[in-house]
Amino acid sequence: MSGNPPTPAPPRRLTIALAGNPNAGKTSIFNNLTGTRQKVGNWPGVTVEKKEGHIHRDGYDLTIVDLPGTYSLTPFSIEEVVARNFVLDERPDVVVDIIDASNLERSLYLATQIRELECKVLFALNMADLAREHGTKIDAGKLSALLGVPVVFTVGNRGQGMDELIEAAIRLAESPAQPAHDRNVRYSGDIEEAIGRLERFLTERAEGSLPYPARWMAAKLIEDDPIVKERLVAAAPQSGMHALQAARNLRQQLAARFDDDPQLVMTDERYGFIAGLVREVQSTTSRQRVDISRNIDLVLTHRVFGFPIFIFFIWAMFQLTFTLGEYPVKWIEAGVDLVAGAAGALLPEGVLRSLVLDGVIAGVGSVIKFMPNILILFFCIALFEDTGYMARSAFLMDKIMHLIGLHGKSFIPMLMGFGCNVPAIMAARTLESEKDRILTILITPFMSCSAKLPVYVILAGAFFGPQAGTVIFGLYLLGIVLSILTGRLFRSTLLRGADAPFVMELPPYRMPMAKSLMIHMWDRSRMFLRRMGQVILLGSVVIWTLSSFPQTAGFLPDDDVYHPGENAAAESAVGAAPGAASPDAASAAEAAEAALRRRAKAEQTESSYLGRLGRLIEPLFAPLGIDWRGGVSLLSGFVAKEIVVSTLGVLYATGEDGEEDALERALAESGMTPLSALSMMVFVLLYLPCLAATTTIRRETGSTRWMLFSLAYSTTVAWVMAFLVYQGGQLLGFN
């Protein structure tokens, strides 16, 4: 790890943390510093994205850590806790705080708090040129002198000042630490007195065991900071408890004196201190934003045109993702087929060949083909975010989403769910509050994804004829209604309360940087490929094993050996085929052979573990009017929803893929009724998400429990709804 400040020999490795407000230009500075050499992951234990980059400069190994963008360092949001803990516990050699020159006041609110953590701080005064154009001049020298912090000018989106920033950071890391006490925020008399008393108490009773500077801890105890309280008691159990008691008394006295929460009084006073600073260093000629941004907003959030424009953008994103994405998906599918063909030709008939073809290649292929959709979707989302439109879309939609107990930003993930749940669940990352994010992830699977459509088309087509369209529309509607009900239910029970305040900055519109868009898109997609690839591979092999063992027959096509009696006619036809005289005989032989394959496949599936499982759970599906074959198809649909159709095809022993009419006829002849078909469609609409989506839920909620909960909840809802449809329908006399 990084060396401690007093080490005499120059440390070769330095850790530099980037802190700053959201929209202060932190991301573009990070991208400019590290380029594509970035490592994206999550901060341990939470779902906040962690970005790290490594660069070499002047003989130093520099690790640049991008802290979450925050307005403050209170312990009340995950991002703020993550940022603060990193500075407190990992002790980076330098913290670069990015100061948005056009918003000095709010930037300094965070900056003064970072300053108090007694780390080496460097200010990057970002976009000062832009601020000057808008009439705001900042005296950087004075700012530096008043706070005792070196200041470097940067223009993040043009990559200016990056070298100076790194050089200044290295210089600062190599210089001796300077105490900052005299430049910290001074509160009013009563609060200062309380902090002073508590500070003395801490140094007298717990000197040596204090994890952090005494004054800072004292101030945090007055603010009733739960994390500092916890750490104090952990470090010094006995005197810590006494200190907490003393702090509680002081807090009560202060609350009585100010008739307000001391913490909020301190926020006020910190702003007072900052207002003084700003008066010293900033001269302003005009305060209003009279830039082009405001004019763009007049159109994009217009009373009348705002919504149509929004709907157009969403439509365009949808089209790009799923229509344009369709072409590369086809290429990838063709590529996978090519690989499968090559592997099939190379490998001998048998279990290994089936494992490679039906297990590994089919499984991995089913994931890789999502890649173009995900790339395009994340490109669009990055575009929305980087331009500032994402905040506007939340502004437009919040009223509607708030009715379901959700945040305006939940709209995009839910909408994307109609295409594919995997990118949709990933899109929930744009939500800041963890509760909002989890709630959105839980209800997104009820948006009927495009892979379920083939199932509806087959079943509704077979049983509802001309009304098929209406039935399918009804299914989509049912999904939406249930997501709303689920949202309201969970908001008032499991994820109660923290319907996060909508207080949100509407940043000025910015021209997106191509580099940043690419990095965004690539990072997320790479993560998807790597992590998901492993799980999907494993899952596909498991499902393959379940459906292939125990083996009834040797693998195709020589299974006629096993059914000599039954297939006598077919056998003779096959036998007659070589050197056939008439084309009729040849095609008959082909058809017979195909029939043989199908029957063998059906038999294999039926007697496999998967088939036995289907038989085992048959009683569960019986009240829904779904027979064991339907049950097995639904089970196999866990890999991917499209597979429900192909499994039905196998089990009802109809034609190979593509012959949809045949399957429809076979279904109708098998004793399935319109009512049981409807029940099955409702079940497909609602039951557990596919393997890829399930893995994504695990990743994005950061919790196996939420994943299991989602699986259990959706399947329960599916069962109950299908039960109501089937049994209710029977009561009403339908069949």
Added chain:
Amino acid sequence: MVLSELKAGQRASVVRVGGSSLLRRRILEMGVVRGAEVYVEKYAPLKDPLEMVVKGTHISLRVEEAAQILVDHVR
């Protein structure tokens, strides 16, 4: 008077921020402190949330949240 009673295009200065402590903290952190001047830029097409300008920053908040902010000197 509270902030949510202002019409688009009106200005006022903040007297007090009320509401739950989470909400108050968020609002205060964005610089909406006592004495700060707010300008109501517009309301969303569905009349909720609203957009205000404080110290040059555009901030959106729900009408119910704006109803927790006491203002005077409306003009």
